[in-house]
Amino acid sequence: MTVRIGMIGPGGMGQAHLDRIRTVIAGAEITGVSDIAPDNVRTVCEKYGVRGFDSSAELIASPDVDAVMICSYGPAHEADVIACIEAGKPVFCEKPLTPDAAGSLRIMEAEQKAGRRLVTVGFMRRFDRSYSEMKAILDSGEVGETLVIHNRHRNPGVPERYTWDMAINDTGIHEIDTMRWLTGEEIVRVRVDKPKKTTRRFEHLQDPLILIMETTSGIWMDDEIFVNNQHSYDIQCEAVAELGTIRLSDQHAVERTGVLGRHNVLTMDHNQRFGGAFVTEVQQWISAVACGEHTGSTSWDGYAAACVCDAGVRALESDTWVPVEMIDKPDFYA
Ligand SMILES: NC(=O)c1ccc[n+]([C@@H]2O[C@H](COP(=O)([O-])OP(=O)(O)OC[C@H]3O[C@@H](n4cnc5c(N)ncnc54)[C@H](O)[C@@H]3O)[C@@H](O)[C@H]2O)c1
């Protein structure tokens, strides 16, 4: 079966997914797109030779769309995810599922009412080879208990529409999800430390900031989030365990030696750094949809990450630890 995809919000991320579906992903085709910006719909339809829908409602209802990918801004996700659930169509939603926990809770309620898992959240780092190897080593027990994890999440820059809370609920959410997945534990409290700010930022941003998180068993984790470093998309992770330290290695396998010395090339964005992970993530989702199955991160994962984000945003406005408030996990997501 070829899965016919409708995409909502084909901007930077969406078009990168469209390119993957067109070139390397098997078993899917793009039926059409919709976007709040009509100019973008025209441009994308011309570029990809697909149909343009006037609204997300029209796209979701179309009999020519089997499954939906949502790549619009975080605050716009909830309404369209719920519409997909109500239409009984599998939906892949880019992170964050919703920027706050209340929205994700409403999604979980709608999904449980529908009686089957329809939502997959785009937490692509779970599909990255180096993170997966790290997880396999930690899970094997060879290095004993994990005690501390250090993270670095650096971007060359962000657009002006990037609001102050996005450092947590759009950027830090990657580490929040990855840390839950890597440790198999929930995050119970968070704090935000606020170092000296770079001058090369929009005035409304605390940049960089350090998000500190603690898990149920007491694993202590930090995340330096610096979204205007001016040079590269630089993702680092180091887990300190009782009998060893496991660290993501350099991003590029190739090292170049020349008159300027020995160096490797840094990645500039998420597509370069996590290109392989995106392909695996989307391919697994398409293959599962074709068999009527669910795969990948669930609405619960989106919700749990959003609960930590809510606490993180509150911590950003204060100077203290903020507890993470979360409902018990429904059996539906066990
Ligand atoms: N996994 C990753 O590493 C990663 C990387 C980049 C972006 N993202 C996520 O992808 C999503 C899109 O980010 P982007 O960088 O592509 O942004 P973008 O601005 O390039 O594209 C977003 C598109 O959505 C459209 N849009 C906005 N609101 C809409 C609405 N209500 N209905 C329909 N269309 C709407 C915009 O017009 C735009 O075309 C975000 O959720 C972001 O967090 C994930």
Ligand SMILES: O[C@H]1[C@H](O)[C@@H](O)[C@H](O)[C@@H](O)[C@H]1O
């Ligand atoms: O939406 C993007 C995306 O998730 C990137 O992977 C992250 O590095 C950026 O900080 C974020 O704004």
